[in-house]
Amino acid sequence: MASISLRAAQKSYGDAAPVIRDVNLSIGEHEFCVFLGPSGCGKSTLLRVIAGLEDLSAGDLLIGDKRMNDVPSAQRSVAMVFQSYALFPHMTVFENMSFGLTLAKLPKAEIEQKVREAARALQLEDLLQRKPKELSGGQRQRVAIGRAIVRRPGVFLFDEPLSNLDATLRSQTRIEIARLHRQFEQASVVYVTHDQVEAMTLADRIVLLHAGADTARFGSVAQVGTPMELYHQPRNRFVAGFIGSPRMNFIAAQVASVEEARITVRLPATGETLQVAAVGAGIQPGQELTLGVRPEHMDLADTGSPGITREVVLVERLGEQTYVHLDQPGGLPLVAKAPGNAQVGRGDRLRFGIAPDNAYLFDGDGITLARPQGHNACTGHVPHAAAA
Template structure:
């Protein structure tokens, strides 16, 4: 079993503030768990604690049910792939992949079979006799992954493995990692990244981490869940703003009235009224809130509740365009068809579907949406 269980974990360095605060987390067998968050939130520190490269200041870490707080890294049954490839330049690809097994004094036949099987999976068969220097970045990273695979660990730990690759190689290697995970019958994967595209496309579960004052106040974990759960149902304004690119639009508003399943707000500066289909039981009339709506849910023109704006810029990306429109509250971004004819300076009305609206109170806490993920947003 390769379950990973962290209980009330904290990590501090000397007298400095804790990097990890009050963190409890379970990672199931064969689960692909991604640690995501801004710089300084402790993603890599948390991964290194699981690997045994950092000690826990407080709390417990169990892998496969076994307490690991004081177990050496080599005895934890995990394999780590670093951001840097960390290959031995004087060794061939075969020898680099075989290094860990040879150190563990594995039989020669076992080394041979495991390395060649990993090379076949990673399409490195033709490169086994080469040295790392002439290899591309993507090939080197696959060698590093192969070195981890041959150990047949209970958990794979990836520390931003794609950040040194160019955009095309990142996409290709990301798909290879996803396919590799499908081949693992039991092993868990813990993957650190700052790239939300990697997190959304790879993860079974995302652990989004706070940084700084927010972590001190709320604990290190901002929200844990499936990628689309965090996307459609963020628990806070921080989660809503971090997940999604372009990020969610936010507008300052004041609660006008509440009724079962919906809240009417008045935009703080323009005075326009909008309805949000959320549970406003904890909101009161006159309370300041932030109204959030994602770019793909805004519609240019159309009937229903809307906001008057002036088009400022259109980013044309082929399949779709992003229209940046000025409003008294700042700039709103709306996703439009790729051939959208909108030009700078054009006056528009942007339709805001009530089903797509989120509300966040002064503390950034989200009101529960009454529309579940997967429900079509009204046009």
């Protein structure tokens, strides 16, 4: 059993700007925590710090109640699954899975028992005498996971383990990892990915890291919370735009009026007006803001709410749903989600209603000023540990 704590953690290489910046985080026992963010945000570096493959430049790392800054990786009770599998090609599946136990000089009977238990959980029992070249990509990844399981560590670390698999195998292996986590007894899991679908479906909590042009925030934590908290209650525009597929639509807006529980905004590019159900504390008429609305909240059938009218520039038909890309003067095309059988085509001019309860407002610094009031309470498992 092991919890993980990072206190003012920072990692730099030479005189360059920090890759990890002032991270404070607590991960509880048996929690499935996902480090999420765009490429280059420092999530893999943070994982390697926990594994002991990288040293912190400042701050502290604790596993359980023990400070780990100077503890070698082999003594940290962690097991890591890499993106590249890292299997020995000349060894069988059994030999790969038992390698660490053999080095630890465990009795042969104990090694046999642990490997066969892990193989049974991973559906590898019939493959134990094969070599990696005789396995599919999904089977190789399961062997890499099995090699970690047999050690029965306090912490499992996964570094983008599904990146090399095709879409079908990613889905299957994701389900297997979720199932295995329930069998890990009290072990914690830290999982790195840039794929928000993996994060949303696996995580008890997501740690979303900043990246991009804002060097003052690069490598810092943008938000920590359950998947639904980040989806419904983003703290800023970065979180709102990263969580959700397709991403949230952003439209330049100006405050027209502020009422007790409703704000009316005008879209300067088109002159259209929309309403946002929100308390207007600190929001003033004439203030320039950004309106945010998710594709599923742009409703082709809603004729009662204020809305926007745009020309269709692209239609993506995916069977169950259709994504309609709309022209936006002076900005990126907007995306609306419509039913799979929606009768729309390129060049059509359509109106989409936007209910006041489904709109967000962000200030010039990207901070969330208003969000849908119906999503303040999130559902789902919320672990006892919280961000420090």
